[in-house]
Amino acid sequence: MALISNESLERVKAAADIVEVISAHTDLRRQGARYTGLCPFHDERTPSFSVEPQEKLYHCFGCGVGGDVIKFVEEKDGLNFTEAVEVLADRYGVELEREQEDPRAEAKRQQRRRLEQLLDRAAAYYGNYLWESKEAGKAREYLAARGLGEEVLRAFRVGYAPSAWDTILIRGQQAGFSVEEMRNVGLAQRGRSGGEYDRFRERIMFPICDRRGRVLGFGGRAMRPDQGAKYVNTAETDFFHKSQILYGVDRAKAAIAKAGRAVVVEGYTDVLALHQAGIDEAVGVMGTAITGEQVAALSGMVEEVVLALDADSAGQEAMLRAQRVAAGRRMRLRVAAMPPGEDPAEMMAEEGGPERFRGLVDEAEELTAFQVRLVLERTDVSKPVERDRALVAVAPVLAGMGETASRDDLVRRVAERLDLEPAMVMGRVVAATPATGGGEEAAAAAQRRAPQQHQQRRPAELTSRERRERVLLAMCIAIPAEGKEYLARLTEAHLSPTGLRAAAWLREHPEDPASNLPHDDGELAGLIAELVIISREEPASHEAMELNYLLLEQRRLEGEIAAAGERGDYERRAALSRERAALVQKIAHAERPAAGTV
Numbered sequence: 001m002a003l004i005s006n007e008s009l010e011r012v013k014a015a016a017d018i019v020e021v022i023s024a025h026t027d028l029r030r031q032g033a034r035y036t037g038l039c040p041f042h043d044e045r046t047p048s049f050s051v052e053p054q055e056k057l058y059h060c061f062g063c064g065v066g067g068d069v070i071k072f073v074e075e076k077d078g079l080n081f082t083e084a085v086e087v088l089a090d091r092y093g094v095e096l097e098r099e100q101e102d103p104r105a106e107a108k109r110q111q112r113r114r115l116e117q118l119l120d121r122a123a124a125y126y127g128n129y130l131w132e133s134k135e136a137g138k139a140r141e142y143l144a145a146r147g148l149g150e151e152v153l154r155a156f157r158v159g160y161a162p163s164a165w166d167t168i169l170i171r172g173q174q175a176g177f178s179v180e181e182m183r184n185v186g187l188a189q190r191g192r193s194g195g196e197y198d199r200f201r202e203r204i205m206f207p208i209c210d211r212r213g214r215v216l217g218f219g220g221r222a223m224r225p226d227q228g229a230k231y232v233n234t235a236e237t238d239f240f241h242k243s244q245i246l247y248g249v250d251r252a253k254a255a256i257a258k259a260g261r262a263v264v265v266e267g268y269t270d271v272l273a274l275h276q277a278g279i280d281e282a283v284g285v286m287g288t289a290i291t292g293e294q295v296a297a298l299s300g301m302v303e304e305v306v307l308a309l310d311a312d313s314a315g316q317e318a319m320l321r322a323q324r325v326a327a328g329r330r331m332r333l334r335v336a337a338m339p340p341g342e343d344p345a346e347m348m349a350e351e352g353g354p355e356r357f358r359g360l361v362d363e364a365e366e367l368t369a370f371q372v373r374l375v376l377e378r379t380d381v382s383k384p385v386e387r388d389r390a391l392v393a394v395a396p397v398l399a400g401m402g403e404t405a406s407r408d409d410l411v412r413r414v415a416e417r418l419d420l421e422p423a424m425v426m427g428r429v430v431a432a433t434p435a436t437g438g439g440e441e442a443a444a445a446a447q448r449r450a451p452q453q454h455q456q457r458r459p460a461e462l463t464s465r466e467r468r469e470r471v472l473l474a475m476c477i478a479i480p481a482e483g484k485e486y487l488a489r490l491t492e493a494h495l496s497p498t499g500l501r502a503a504a505w506l507r508e509h510p511e512d513p514a515s516n517l518p519h520d521d522g523e524l525a526g527l528i529a530e531l532v533i534i535s536r537e538e539p540a541s542h543e544a545m546e547l548n549y550l551l552l553e554q555r556r557l558e559g560e561i562a563a564a565g566e567r568g569d570y571e572r573r574a575a576l577s578r579e580r581a582a583l584v585q586k587i588a589h590a591e592r593p594a595a596g597t598v
């Protein structure tokens, strides 16, 4: 698979009908030259989502997402750029041409494909062995006793690893794979004496796949109590990053997208039992908490993630981190309170279990509310020390929620329980740093890695300067001849860092800024889409452009005046102040026929 040629890319974009693509996710209505509807990326009652059919762009004025038709498919289906282009090419019957590329990159891809085949063959071997071999009889009995039928086990390719120490090693080599390759994908490992042996032996094998169903690694469950760890997973490899993968996502993704919700459980057999019971939006984490990376991987597909995990024992740090990532992506994290000591698989085996489980999921509590309640329940309110400790514990959780009605609600609840004034509790919340515990970086890293990037800031969070620069940049698109002059005059003293990048893009692409959006820079692509859409809506005029420019110029002068003051350069400061006075007059003069300002 080499790079898709530019001509092919153009043909895909020309063929794709953005209105049709987006209509599968939300109802669009024509409004003049554009279409509007409820945003498929955030929860809203009045439409703030715009689609521009000529330029094939979308933008949400509510949550700030935006881009072209390829970006939409990337975000909504959780695909990378190439995959999204392939999906669209397929749908609109465009034959993709590939360009020759760097032979080393090609070799690397070839190698990766080989390793994928190796993992797939191993999964097939284990799968056969479970159903065909005498040795796996006990495993079949165990799975049947857990209530798992052959159909679901085959669908998830569950298998069995024989007890011999070198089955996969021998078969792999017979099929032409090297020992090193088997070690690279985590199937073989080296012993203390230097010899190689199969990593998985005498275990029930659960292949762990990516979204597209490609096997990345395995989870293996021990059959004997004296067998060491009950569960052994593939070690971290180039392929397999435990914290990023959701078990069963390949089989759950359609149901998740349809329900707008994912149900997250802890074990492999829990996922199987839920799917068998028709709860197809279930996926599994390989641990006790969901990670920020896993939340990021689900965003775009869902508005809501329900954790049917033992949230009581889960790492609080990890949960708070996941909460932050979710909040940044306008997703809700909720906790379904499982009965103590009972897991979803056990519940599915009971009479009426699936209905009870669905009920728990529907009634799930917000994660933050759950965490606050947990702290309060464990606090002995008769002891001032304990009340203090509780306040210290909940303040960062509440601070992470931002200014919302549900936070005010929780603050009142905390105040009541701890017998404090709500204002006092609120004071502590405002003073607290949002609970990330150093997780901010991890969350940011997760966002970078994830295919979807909702990094845009919501319009409500924009400063007046950012709003002004957006209006001005949009006008530069609307009136390109004058825009060119203004773009040449705008510097980093006028613009925010994002605005500066957008201005550079417009300088480089004066004719058609939206025809080739940067697909490796989601933030910039989204901003350009927004600017183009605004440029089609907002009236632009020479006067309005000049006024917006002067207002940015005033900001620049104020920055320089402050800097001169800090340096102690009072002469310079006085000169700049005179300049500003003249500018303010000019602005007052320009403001009279003002149009299109913010």
Ligand SMILES: [Zn+2]
Pocket (backbone or CB within 6 Å): 039, 040, 041, 042, 049, 060, 061, 062, 063, 064, 065
């Ligand atoms: Zn939105």
